[in-house]
Amino acid sequence: MVDRPKIPKSEANAPSTFQRRADGHGQERRASRSEREAPPEAGRFLDIEAATPTVLERKRGVKTMEEAAQWLRWRGIDDVECITPDLAGVARGKMMPTKKFTANTSLALPSALFMHTISGDYPEETGEFRYSPNDGDLKLMPDLATLCEVPWESDPTAQIICDVVDTAGNAVPYTPRNVLKRVLALYEERGWRAVVAPEIEFYLVSKNIDPDYPLTPPIGRSGRQIQGGQAYSIGGVNEFDELIDDIYDFSDRQGLEIDTLIHEEGAAQLEINLRHGDPIELADQVFLFKRTIREAALKHGIYATFMAKPIQGQPGSAMHIHQSVVDVQSGRNVFSNEDGSPSALFRHFIGGMQRYVPAALIMMAPYVNSYRRLTHGMSAPTNNAWGFDNRTTAFRVPTSDAAGRRVENRLPSSDANPYLALAGSLASGWLGMANGLEPDQPTDRTVNEDGVISLPRGLLEAVAAFEGEACFHDVFSREFVGTFSGIKRGEHETFMQVISPWEREFLLLNV
Structure with a gap:
């Protein structure tokens, strides 16, 4: 059930998750797992017109x-x-x-x-x-x-x-969809088209109706509470076999395509990867996927949460964003020269990410809890460094051929609004490309364990950096910068009214 074989789009008559009966009564039956996972028949080719689904x-x-x-x-x-x-x-x-x-x-x-x-x-x-x-x-x-x-x-x-x-x-x-469309229009004016692929991490947790109590991992199929350290474990995924079947079924019926699903490092932490495509379409998919996953989890008596740091001592949940840029006329990836080498626009995109993402971090880490994930000693980056296939950097360049050259932004957390996270990330890259910004040298060392944090450390600091970046008023609009900043300050004031367990633990009798 992990990394299921994909049926080519030309084979539109292959069995779907839900199949309509031939008797014309419109009733549906659930396809068996063998039907869903069966590879397409060898050598089967269809006429393109016949393969196109009707409206x-x-x-x-x-x-x-x-x-x-x-x-x-x-x-x-x-x-x-x-x-x-x-x-x-x-x-x-x-x-x-x-x-x-x-x-x-x-x-x-x-x-x-x-x-x-x-x-x-x-x-x-x-x-x-x-x-x-x-x-x-x-x-x-x-x-x-x-x-x-x-x-x-x-x-x-x-x-x-x-x-x-x-x-x-x-x-x-x-409004979020319009903010992202405004950024994409900047690309269109230059003859470019942005391409993205989000990866969304989330936790499954036992139902919790009292916020004073910590969240705990749920009971899996084995009857035992799920533990951490299960990264890429098929057994870890199979603990929630029926739930994951429902996620796939719900997604299929909405026309949402999951690329892969894995178990991450945290206890009952999963990750879903989406196929690359248009940023608006992918933001829409993340928006709907969050609803889908929550509803599937509730059906099985547990919660799915996209909090950045839901469980103390466990890894946080990220929404990594893979990004590339295509020339509209030629269809070529502008991050690569004709000889396959990295282009100047590739360097400038990274230069823009390094320069502007720290100021736009509030769009990618929007809550007090988000900054608990971006903490020294955890798996998340705490820097604005970049490197080739280096997961300790904020901006990683995965190994690929020239056509697939891309930049992965590893800073956004899963609690981010996908439209705003994509807008903030793509705007930063566009500013670098438009202004010819050069990045520093790539690093091949571990850069998230030296104690240095070169990002805003909390919500108010991030808001101040966001408001202080003058070009954001043009790129995102003055109305958005003012509205979003005001809301985030208001959320911080609400948070400050709550007395935390840490304060009761260490201040009650010691100060």
Whole structure:
């Protein structure tokens, strides 16, 4: 079940996870594992036109509202969830009957919805953080390319990701999807196209309804509590065999493609890798994958958490981002010269990452807990160094051929909003390419164990670095920088109201 064989896209009639019955009644049965894992028949070739799924058979995305109506009707969908990520990456939106959705019913949300903290508080206005005086409506504009099933719902339900515009139809600059689109437009202006591949780590933990108690690993199939030190263990993955089957099934029904799944170093810590592609599409997939994994875990009576550091003494959870840049006209990877050697743009991209990622770290490590992961002596990088196939650096260049040359950003944590993490990382590389920044020399030594931390050490320090980088006001928009910074300051104030176990342990009777 790990690294399952992939069926070529030309073989669209190969068995899917859920197969429609031939009797025409629209009922579905779950394909057996042997059907799902069986390699395609040798020597089978299909006509390309015949292999292309019809609109109705397509698991994900349509082009017009007319196609959407047909797609929904064919599946017997009762309700549609119209969702958009807020600044924390939480799905916000409205559910409506299918007939309402296909009638192009106007969808609106209050602007303040994008200005509250992860705890639901509304911070005081500070700096350039300001609320709309009338808390006016923002409109949801469904992206039809994201229409897909909600496989964990008991009633037939679909979901669609929406962009956010104002009443005049202009993109709202401080909403996550629009921030990423703004950065990608900078690449388009230069004739470039960014390509990314995220890797998302997460923990499975026992249910915990009292936040005063630490999180603990769950009981696996063996009946024993899961321990750490299981990196790449197939047995560790098989402890949650039925849960992982549900993750694959839910993903398949949404048209989401998992590249590989592994057990990581932590106790019941897993990692899912996604196929490389367009940044908006991949951010959408991470957004939906988080929902999918949480729902699959709840079905089995446990939690899935994307906290950066959920369990003391265990490794943190990262969202590593592999990045490359393609020339739109030629389709060539601009990180490589024609002779296969690293290009000047490759060096400049790394130079931009080294120069600007520390200032944009708040977009990749957005909570107080995030900085518990970026700590000396743990497996996460604490630097802005780079190197070839060096996992102790912030920016690793994996071994590859010239066409696959890429830069892996190892700083983002899994708690980050995927749209913002990708925007911050790609913007830093673009600034390096646009301004011809040179990196320092690559390192081949261990650079995360020397006690030196060359990054912001906490939330407020990261916010100050973010606000102080003048070019970010143009790259991300002044509205986003002000809004995001204000929210993060508000979250820090909320955190400061909580007395931690450490304080009770060491200060109660000693000071």
